[in-house]
Amino acid sequence: MNIGDAGQAAGLPAKTIRYYEDIGLITPARDANGYRDFSDADVHRLRFLARARALGFAIEDCRKLLALWADTGRASADVRALASEHLLQIETKISDLQQMHATLSHLVTACAGDDRPDCPILQGLEKRL
Amino acid sequence: MNIGDAGQAAGLPAKTIRYYEDIGLITPARDANGYRDFSDADVHRLRFLARARALGFAIEDCRKLLALWADTGRASADVRALASEHLLQIETKISDLQQMHATLSHLVTACAGDDRPDCPILQGLEKRL
DNA sequence: CCTTGACCTTCCAGTGACTGGAGCCCCTAT
DNA sequence: ATAGGGGCTCCAGTCACTGGAAGGTCAAGG
Numbered sequence: 001m002n003i004g005d006a007g008q009a010a011g012l013p014a015k016t017i018r019y020y021e022d023i024g025l026i027t028p029a030r031d032a033n034g035y036r037d038f039s040d041a042d043v044h045r046l047r048f049l050a051r052a053r054a055l056g057f058a059i060e061d062c063r064k065l066l067a068l069w070a071d072t073g074r075a076s077a078d079v080r081a082l083a084s085e086h087l088l089q090i091e092t093k094i095s096d097l098q099q100m101h102a103t104l105s106h107l108v109t110a111c112a113g114d115d116r117p118d119c120p121i122l123q124g125l126e127k128r129l
Numbered sequence: 130m131n132i133g134d135a136g137q138a139a140g141l142p143a144k145t146i147r148y149y150e151d152i153g154l155i156t157p158a159r160d161a162n163g164y165r166d167f168s169d170a171d172v173h174r175l176r177f178l179a180r181a182r183a184l185g186f187a188i189e190d191c192r193k194l195l196a197l198w199a200d201t202g203r204a205s206a207d208v209r210a211l212a213s214e215h216l217l218q219i220e221t222k223i224s225d226l227q228q229m230h231a232t233l234s235h236l237v238t239a240c241a242g243d244d245r246p247d248c249p250i251l252q253g254l255e256k257r258l
Numbered sequence: 259c260c261t262t263g264a265c266c267t268t269c270c271a272g273t274g275a276c277t278g279g280a281g282c283c284c285c286t287a288t
Numbered sequence: 289a290t291a292g293g294g295g296c297t298c299c300a301g302t303c304a305c306t307g308g309a310a311g312g313t314c315a316a317g318g
Binding site for chain 1: 173176183205206217223229232
Binding site: 143 | 264265266267268
């Protein structure tokens with residue numbers, strides 16, 4: 001299977017797959033003409049990667065998840081630890097964004113948004129928040 | 130005022146301020162010895178930048194906000210448009226993260242997290258979400 | 259006067275995870 | 289024979305810093 005089809009099947013652009021090969025996340029076989037040849041297992045691995053990335057796992061975490069996935073003797077605690085840590089980071093990000101949102105939406109609401117120059121948003125940035 | 134003190138006053142590392150000068154967000158005077166010399170207005174500007182960045186505005190948006198701030202003839206509608214657009218992006222990010230969080234916390238809850246290899250998290254990544 | 263240490267300067271390289279593009283090769287269909 | 293739609297590699301750029309090297313400057317203490 002060529003890279004285009006593999007990408008189609010996994011939901012990843014070809015460029016991204018080449019990048020994943022570059023950094024050693026996947027090592028597809030090569031045809032005589034130099035084209036990458038993806039097996040079903042390769043595509044399965046790519047789909048795993050696509051899903052892990054979609055859940056926001058960093059590439060290095062994906063590498064660890066792949067290793068755990070391949071290790072049939074793993075302890076599920078190790079997987080859970082990784083995922084829980086990541087969950088905490090997501091929570092932190094969400095609450096940071098919510099804080100930004102609260103402050104900014106407050107300012108936006110206070111701003112008339114007409115052709116006059118008075119602007120509580122600029123004032124908020126100028127003074128304190 | 131030297132860069133260290135200006136950074137202290139604005140809540141920005143010296144490295145960041147040098148970077149901001151590099152990209153033309155600020156142009157402090159120079160002492161005879163080559164040291165940057167920050168006026169009160171410079172520090173004010175840096176604080177504005179620090180706050181805009183803390184609200185998640187991209188650097189190019191900060192540049193525009195600074196221009197609007199300096200333009201006493203601005204229309205507050207222009208500021209509000211920028212901020213509203215940014216608010217929408219924040220909302221998108223929050224909801225993406227919440228989606229990730231929902232999926233992942235579901236998987237984490239389902240995972241025993243012991244020394245056995247069965248792991249709903251890996252299964253979730255392997256199959257569909 | 260000399261040294262020490264904390265500052266300041268510039269410039270270069272690296273981060274994360276791709277993405278775009280140039281320049282080239284290959285395969286299939288007409 | 290040619291046109292198109294793949295594929296290949298390699299290089300550069302993104303964003304907003306951040307770290308580090310190599311060196312200049314300044315105030316205080318001995």
